[in-house]
Amino acid sequence: MSETSYSxxxxxxxxxxxxxxxxxxxxxxxxxxxxYTPYPIHGIDDALGLRRSPLGGMVLVMGILGxxxxxxxxxxxSAIDYPIITGGKPPDSWEAFIPIMFEVTVLFATFTAGLGMxxxxxxxxxxxxxxxxxxxxxxxxxxxxxxxxxxxxxxxxSAAAAKALQDAGALEVEVLPAPDRSPFLxxxxxxxxxxxxxxxxxxxxxxxxxxxxxxPLLRPMVNMQDQPRLNAQKGSTFFKDGHGMQRPxxxxxxxxxxxxxxxxxxxxxxxxxxxxxxxxVFAQGKQAYGNRCEVCHGALGNGLGSLTAAYGGKPANxxxxxxxxxxDGKIYWAIVNGxxxxxxxxxxxxxxxxxxxxxxxxxxxxxxxAKDEDLKVVAP
Amino acid sequence: MTxxxxxxxxxWSAVALGALGVLATYFVAGHARFWANWVLWxxxxxxxxxxxxxxVALEHLVSARxxxxxxxIPERIATLLLPAIPVGLIALCALPVLYPxxxxxxxxxxxxxxKAFWLSLPFFSVRTLLAFGLCLLGLAVLVGGSLKQDTTxxxxxxxxxxxxxxxxxxxxxxxxxxxxxxxxxxxxxxxxSDIFGVYVFAGAFLSGLAATTLSVLYLQERDRLEGVRGDHxxxxxxxxxxxxxxxxxxxxxxxMLMWYANFPDEVIYYKVRLAGSWRIITIxxxxxxxxxxxxxxxxxxxxxxxRRLRRVAFLMLSAHILDMxxxxxxxxxxxPRFAWPELSFALFFLGGILLWLRxxxxxxxxxxxxxxxxxxxxxxxx
Numbered sequence: 116m117s118e119t120s121y122s123x124x125x126x127x128x129x130x131x132x133x134x135x136x137x138x139x140x141x142x143x144x145x146x147x148x149x150x151y152t153p154y155p156i157h158g159i160d161d162a163l164g165l166r167r168s169p170l171g172g173m174v175l176v177m178g179i180l181g182x183x184x185x186x187x188x189x190x191x192x193s194a195i196d197y198p199i200i201t202g203g204k205p206p207d208s209w210e211a212f213i214p215i216m217f218e219v220t221v222l223f224a225t226f227t228a229g230l231g232m233x234x235x236x237x238x239x240x241x242x243x244x245x246x247x248x249x250x251x252x253x254x255x256x257x258x259x260x261x262x263x264x265x266x267x268x269x270x271x272x273s274a275a276a277a278k279a280l281q282d283a284g285a286l287e288v289e290v291l292p293a294p295d296r297s298p299f300l301x302x303x304x305x306x307x308x309x310x311x312x313x314x315x316x317x318x319x320x321x322x323x324x325x326x327x328x329x330x331p332l333l334r335p336m337v338n339m340q341d342q343p344r345l346n347a348q349k350g351s352t353f354f355k356d357g358h359g360m361q362r363p364x365x366x367x368x369x370x371x372x373x374x375x376x377x378x379x380x381x382x383x384x385x386x387x388x389x390x391x392x393x394x395x396v397f398a399q400g401k402q403a404y405g406n407r408c409e410v411c412h413g414a415l416g417n418g419l420g421s422l423t424a425a426y427g428g429k430p431a432n433x434x435x436x437x438x439x440x441x442x443d444g445k446i447y448w449a450i451v452n453g454x455x456x457x458x459x460x461x462x463x464x465x466x467x468x469x470x471x472x473x474x475x476x477x478x479x480x481x482x483x484x485a486k487d488e489d490l491k492v493v494a495p
Numbered sequence: 496m497t498x499x500x501x502x503x504x505x506x507w508s509a510v511a512l513g514a515l516g517v518l519a520t521y522f523v524a525g526h527a528r529f530w531a532n533w534v535l536w537x538x539x540x541x542x543x544x545x546x547x548x549x550x551v552a553l554e555h556l557v558s559a560r561x562x563x564x565x566x567x568i569p570e571r572i573a574t575l576l577l578p579a580i581p582v583g584l585i586a587l588c589a590l591p592v593l594y595p596x597x598x599x600x601x602x603x604x605x606x607x608x609x610k611a612f613w614l615s616l617p618f619f620s621v622r623t624l625l626a627f628g629l630c631l632l633g634l635a636v637l638v639g640g641s642l643k644q645d646t647t648x649x650x651x652x653x654x655x656x657x658x659x660x661x662x663x664x665x666x667x668x669x670x671x672x673x674x675x676x677x678x679x680x681x682x683x684x685x686x687x688s689d690i691f692g693v694y695v696f697a698g699a700f701l702s703g704l705a706a707t708t709l710s711v712l713y714l715q716e717r718d719r720l721e722g723v724r725g726d727h728x729x730x731x732x733x734x735x736x737x738x739x740x741x742x743x744x745x746x747x748x749x750x751m752l753m754w755y756a757n758f759p760d761e762v763i764y765y766k767v768r769l770a771g772s773w774r775i776i777t778i779x780x781x782x783x784x785x786x787x788x789x790x791x792x793x794x795x796x797x798x799x800x801x802r803r804l805r806r807v808a809f810l811m812l813s814a815h816i817l818d819m820x821x822x823x824x825x826x827x828x829x830x831p832r833f834a835w836p837e838l839s840f841a842l843f844f845l846g847g848i849l850l851w852l853r854x855x856x857x858x859x860x861x862x863x864x865x866x867x868x869x870x871x872x873x874x875x876x877x
Binding site: 157171175202204210 | 747755757794796876
């Protein structure tokens with residue numbers, strides 16, 4: 116590798132001297148002129164004739180791209196691929212897309228600004244800038260101001276550059292060698308790096324597997340895995356029969372669904388309706404009757420429900436003399452156990468609902484057999 | 496006759512012509528329309544003055560140096576609060592006409608009856624007077640003190656202003672919220688939005704900034720602000736740019752939450768403004784208040800370019816007028832009204848505002864010459 120010089124540094128003592136030197140050095144047109152100062156100097160951008168950074172344009176383009184990407188994704192998902200109406204809004208409501216569009220715009224723009232500046236404009240993997248290994252660098256980072264003429268092509272004349280800098284008033288001149296620009300991101304390097312990452316992942320995976328499988332003492336985070344409870348469909352040493360799941364104790368009934376009328380209807384005749392005759396109870400009874408009974412027994416309880424009309428069934432006419440004379444308990448028994456073709460309602464009506472239906476049936480019967488004294492006005 | 500005198504004659508004739516139209520509006524076009532216009536221009540004058548005063552206070556609050564050379568401009572614009580106060584006092588007559596909370600029917604309204612005391616004419620007037628008083632206090636301390644410093648050259652003013660500025664920020668928040676809730680949101684008292692005060696603040700600050708930018712450019716053209724350069728303009732441009740985004744953020748946040756929740760008492764506000772011709776105005780507002788200025792100012796060079804800045808500042812002022820029109824005029828019902836009454840009001844008040852500002856720009860020094868930080872401000876570089 117030939118020792119071609121890369122740039123020539125001229126050192127100045129004050130920022131003013133530097134600023135005055137810039138036009139003279141630029142006029143010599145020996146290479147690109149760059150300044151290195153310990154702090155930003157106002158107006159040096161204009162003096163050096165720096166081009167406008169392309170970063171702003173890149174950020175704008177990527178920001179707009181981010182907004183469009185977010186809009187496209189959301190539109191595709193919400194309006195085309197899987198349209199679901201949420202909150203009564205049309206699937207393609209742009210208002211709902213705006214917050215995500217805003218965030219993705221900011222994300223794209225800031226990433227472009229940060230990464231674009233570091234990698235595209237500052238050429239980040241290039242660590243060894245020649246100025247950093249110059250003798251003058253300790254001064255440049257403290258109280259000296261350097262102007263560099265940097266090689267633009269092969270025909271760089273370092274002697275002429277050194278002279279131009281001295282003519283412009285530089286106290287010292289230092290010729291820097293070409294930087295070591297041996298390739299950094301070669302395909303070999305990338306492949307080896309990726310291979311290394313893959314191998315590291317493989318080793319880590321095998322180690323983790325071995326440790327968790329063969330050395331259970333070292334298992335990480337076992338609290339979720341081993342909980343002191345019975346699992347469905349799993350064995351357990353707690354019970355004699357070795358099952359985790361146990362049958363309920365014989366005679367267990369679900370709360371609210373007590374089948375109290377378990378004997379014959381005659382036995383149940385003595386049961387007394389525990390519910391008071393209040394407006395709420397009647398409303399509850401009416402609702403339950405409407406749901407479970409009305410379709411056969413009819414809205415009036417006369418056995419002429421809509422199923423009777425459709426299929427010619429013969430459900431009991433609750434207005435018949437036989438049922439008018441029934442005690443409450445026998446009606447309750449029929450609801451719990453069913454009778455003839457009538458299915459048991461125990462599973463569908465809670466105990467309170469059953470007794471409420473009994474009250475309601477009584478009310479239906481009385482309504483069809485009203486006496487004169489029933490018409491007396493009850494004070495509200 | 497010089498150009499200056501010609502302009503004055505033009506403005507005075509605009510005011511005179513406008514005054515005729517204003518009077519005619521009262522007697523011909525109906526009281527509601529007259530008062531809607533009057534309230535609109537009161538709000539515009541007040542927000543412009545208050546926004547400018549906010550800029551002055553902001554400088555003192557953060558001890559900004561770059562803005563010292565142009566501080567006299569927002570100080571002069573802030574004096575618009577002085578004529579805005581009598582206009583606002585006259586606007587109190589609009590309460591029984593326009594504001595449902597001040598009408599006798601309100602007593603039988605299930606919601607308004609609950610807020611009866613708050614919305615009642617006496618308490619409403621007390622709040623407005625309180626807001627005016629606080630504004631006068633801010634004006635006296637910040638602007639009056641600064642004008643006095645021109646002769647005394649006493650740096651004590653800077654310390655006093657810096658101590659007063661944090662208090663003024665609280666005062667400012669109170670005043671802008673009171674005015675926004677009472678005078679604008681009060682037109683539809685069943686509707687409410689917590690963020691409404693911030694929305695009006697964003698518009699007020701933007702209008703103050705735009706007027707400051709226009710005045711700075713106007714004076715610069717006449718070589719009266721020597722030393723004010725692109726770096727100062729850049730900061731004004733950056734402020735304008737930032738706060739167009741802020742305004743849209745607040746405006747859209749308010750809209751989106753109401754759109755999502757879809758409560759009838761909230762969405763009715765937007766339902767009215769998205770129906771018929773109002774829809775066009777809503778879209779135009781989004782374009783003028785956000786999209787156009789955003790892209791006009793997005794590049795670095797644009798924020799320094801006087802021609803670009805002047806156009807954008809003019810656009811922002813027009814957008815602020817449209818914004819307040821959009822907030823206030825739906826109270827009249829039906830489609831947006833714009834005819835000779837609105838034109839006469841615009842002639843009368845715009846002419847008046849320009850005359851006032853013109854007078855203010857002629858008085859005293861163009862820069863706070865007594866401020867010890869003036870030199871530092873003039874040397875400001877980006």
